[in-house]
Amino acid sequence: MKKEIEATSLGYPFPASKSMAEMMDFVRQPDWKMKIDESVVKKLRIATNNEPKVVAALRFLGVIDKDGMPTPNFDALKKDYKATLNRLVKANYGELFTLIPPTMMTKERVRNHFGTKKQTDERRMRFFMWVCGEAGIELPNLEPEKATKKH
Numbered sequence: 787m788k789k790e791i792e793a794t795s796l797g798y799p800f801p802a803s804k805s806m807a808e809m810m811d812f813v814r815q816p817d818w819k820m821k822i823d824e825s826v827v828k829k830l831r832i833a834t835n836n837e838p839k840v841v842a843a844l845r846f847l848g849v850i851d852k853d854g855m856p857t858p859n860f861d862a863l864k865k866d867y868k869a870t871l872n873r874l875v876k877a878n879y880g881e882l883f884t885l886i887p888p889t890m891m892t893k894e895r896v897r898n899h900f901g902t903k904k905q906t907d908e909r910r911m912r913f914f915m916w917v918c919g920e921a922g923i924e925l926p927n928l929e930p931e932k933a934t935k936k937h
Contacts, residue, residue, distance in 0.1 A: 798879075798900055799843035800909035803916035805833035809840050810920070813849065813863055823854040843913065847874045871921040879914065892927050 809832050812818055820826065822844060827837040844850045848859045862870040876883055882899050896914060900907040915928050 797846065798910045798914070799839065799846045800906055800913050801833060801836065801839035801843045802909075803913060805836065805840050806843055806913070806916065807920075808832045809844070810863075810867075813844075813860060814867055816864055819856055819860065821854045822850050822856070826854075847871075847878055847917075849874070868920070868922050871917065872923060875917050875921045875923060882914075888923060888925050889927070891925050896928065 808830075809827065812830065812832075822841060824837040824841055827833055827840050833840045841850070841854065845852065848857055849863065850860065851857055859870060859874060882896070885899065886895050893911065897907050897911045900910040900914075915925065918925055918928075
């Protein structure tokens with residue numbers, strides 16, 4: 787069971803919330819649509835030295851494909867950000883939501899779901915909390931991560 791949990795956690799993203807908040811500001815712009823890869827994130831000065839984490843999170847959520855091309859979800863976020871993100875979070879974290887109902891999620895339970903590498907799994911948990919907050923998913927036993935944008 788332990789190996790199964792660790793293998794599962796490898797696919798969960800762990801970008802900094804402030805970096806994702808900045809990236810999502812770009813994604814939400816009505817006329818902004820382009821291939822998103824590490825070089826684009828670097829040019830935008832988002833997530834300095836952590837560009838791959840932002841790109842991986844966009845892929846995980848289904849906003850871009852494996853080549854960085856925008857998916858239909860990219861456009862859907864522009865039209866209805868919260869509802870689209872809610873759907874994407876529930877779909878991509880489906881195993882977690884099936885295992886632990888949102889009203890029963892605690893930091894310890896969520897962190898344990900992501901594995902045993904303390905620092906990385908703490909970041910996975912913080913990103914999960916942030917994206918749930920953005921999506922309007924209530925986690926009554928967890929405080930949503932607030933992103934402090936750098937300018």
